[in-house]
Amino acid sequence: MSEPLISARGLTKRYGDFTAVDAIDFDVAKGESFGLLGPNGAGKSTTMRIIAATSQRTSGTITILGRDPEEHGPQIRAHLGVVPQQDNLDTELTVTENLFIYGRYFGLSKKFIRTKIEELLEFAQLEEKRDVKVDALSGGMKRRLTIARALVSEPDILMLDEPTTGLDPQARHILWDRLFRLKELGVTLVITTHFMDEAEQLCDRLVVMDKGKIMAEGSPLELIKAYSTKEVLEVRFGSDRNKEIAPTLRAMCSRIEELPDRILMYVEDGEALLEEILNKKLHPTTSLVRRSSLEDVFLRLTGRTLIE
Amino acid sequence: MNSGISVTKIRSFGAIYVAEARISAMLKWKSVIAIVAIGNPLFYLIAIGIGVGVLVNENSGTSGTGGVEYITFIAPALLASAAITAALDEAMFPVMEGFKWRKLFYAMNSTPITGPQIALGVFIAALARVAFTVICYWAVLIAFGVMSVEQSWDVIPVTIFAAGAFAAIIIGITAKVKNDDYFMTVLNRLIIMPMFLFSGTFFPLDSMPIYLQPIGWISPLWHSTELGRYFSYGYPLSATMLTVHFAFLLALLIGGFALANKTFTIRLTK
Structure with missing residues (x-):
């Protein structure tokens, strides 16, 4: 490196x-x-x-x-090109005016900025909004404009x-x-x-x-490999029965997570485990087999979900 | 890496770029600004100069105003007051907007622009608006024959300087405001309004009881008005008082910048 x-x-x-x-x-x-x-x-x-x-x-x-x-x-x-969490565009100015004044803060020549603006409007798919006040843009458009604005100086990062x-x-x-x-x-x-x-x-x-x-x-793949299994089986038994059945499920795989509304079971083969559960006549109200995600990694690392 | 970026150039011109942005925002309001700049002196001249002036002149002659017509006496004060109002507009609102309402200063500061450059840029733009207002006002006064060009041209730079000093201190103070619920109401009603009434604007400050006169002494408007009278019609001022007025305004300017530079830097780099 x-x-x-x-x-x-x-x-x-x-x-x-x-x-x-x-x-x-x-x-x-x-x-x-x-x-x-x-x-x-x-x-x-x-x-x-x-x-x-x-x-x-x-x-x-x-x-x-x-x-x-x-x-x-x-x-x-x-x-650097910075896109903050909350857009801080000048909402009273138009799309191009915002790009222009921001470019000036980098001391760029007016000629350079004008050429750059054309390129950025195309990239951000805002050509038709070029002379519209920022106030009138949708949330997604404002975000794209903030990104375009951050690119006006051709940043390294x-x-x-x-x-x-x-x-x-x-x-x-x-x-x-x-x-x-x-x-x-x-x-x-x-x-x-x-x-x-x-x-x-x-x-x-x-x-x-x-x-x-x-x-x-x-x-992402390494993290999933290191902190989770290939697949996850999500089962729901209704909020009362989840607690009651959890110990039985725990014995059936290497790791389970009890969430308020569902139980996550970590396995290599989700379908096979689901069949085993059904054979035991446990009858979950819903079930879902999916691949592990970073959400599972986070749960494993912190014991909490990402969005609480 | 963009080779067109020169940090040395930005270090010299950063404040100018900020002022450019402020002025392009101001130009969105250009017709309002122009109407206020021309309409304000017209209304005051008609209402106070002609209306109140006739009353004053008929009842006490020119004895209360040091031997000049009432309109001559209040014209420099009205000019100073219009300049200070414009300075307030372009100092307080942009700073509230920049830090709180729309967080524009944080956007500026994510570029090579620094806090002190933002403060200076806002100041330069405020000064541009003040200059425009003062020149328009002065032109109306000239057109109405209230002042003469030869005798009063130097009232322009002096009034701009005074309003600039006021803008600097307002930029510094507003930068410290975190909660704007009461700030503007208090500033407008309890500071700006009394300043307008008790700064020797409509009557000489020394005709007020002595215990009210300190309001004038600490008011930038009084200092600006006294200087305006001196430069517009030869109102008598001692060399000492002339120095005091300039020194007071200069102190405000320097103090305002010291406060602004410190507060802007702290607030932007927390």
Whole structure:
């Protein structure tokens, strides 16, 4: 691996008594798509803000593009594209005006920005909205514009904090498609998310965070292999009977998780296990065999679900 | 890596880029700004200058206003007050918007632009709006024959300077506001309004009881008004008072920037 673009060691951020980020280590390589997965309050956004050179760490070290953000904030920010959790577009200005003024903050020439805007409007599929006030755009369009805005300076690293939170499924898929294209173009992406499907779709490698700590690290597939089984059988017996039957089920496979509404059974062959259960005349009201996901990894690591 | 980005260039011009953005937002309101800039002096001249002025002149002559017509006496005060109102608009709202309402400053700060550059950019844009307002107001005063061009042109830079000092301190104070529920009401009704009434705008400050005069002494509007009178019609001011007025406004300007630079940096890098 060549010199990493981002490298953190013992990175810590405290707000008074509260430790938001607790001595984490990670590296991000050039061209990689790196994810921070975890529930709300895990410390993902704080980590992102430290990487974005807009929040100062309490202790530990971090270099971004070989520089320390405490000393070289503007130099680092000159080569980052930041998509914050909440869009902070100027809603009174039009789509192109937003791209234009943002490009100016990087000291780019008016001519360069004008050419770049055409390219970005096409990329964000906003050509028809170019002279529309941001106020009038849908949530998905605003998000795409925020991403386009972050790309106006041709950044080395694109940072996306919860890129699709609050969007409807169709808007999410359009956005994923756009981000996937950036990934193919070799743009280094750093993404936080609490959606496991998003992490699986977009991240080459990720860290699972909880309460400011990194719980595990690897590619989505590696994590699933290491912390879960190939398949998961989900069974429901109704909330009263779940508790009663759980001990019987526990004896039938290596691991089960009891959730308030259902029981998850971790196995290599889900169908075979379901048949076994039916043979015992346990009769679940519903059952589902699926492949393990990062949600299962998270459950295993923290004992909690991602979205609570 | 985009080779067109020069951090050295941004270090020099960052505030200008912020001002550019502020001015393009302001231009969305250009007709409102222009109507206020021209309409405001017209209304005041007609209502106070002609209406109240006739009453004052008929009853007490020019003895209460140091030997000049009432309209001559209040014109520089109205000019100073319009400049300060414009400064307030372009200092308070953008800062509330930037930190709280639309978080625009956080977007600016995710680029190489720094907190102090944002504060300076907002200030430059406010100064542009103030300059426009002052020039329009002054032109109306000239057109009505209230001031003469030769004698009063220097009231323009002086009034802009005073309103700029006020803008700086408002930028600094507003940056500290986390909860805007009461801030603007309190600022407008309990600070701006009394300042307008008790700063020697409509009558000389020393005609008020001594215990009310301190309101004027700490009011940027009074200092601006006194200077405006001095430069527009030769109102008598001692060298000491002239220095005091400039020094007070300069202190406000420097203090405002010191506060703004510190607060902007802290709030953006938490």
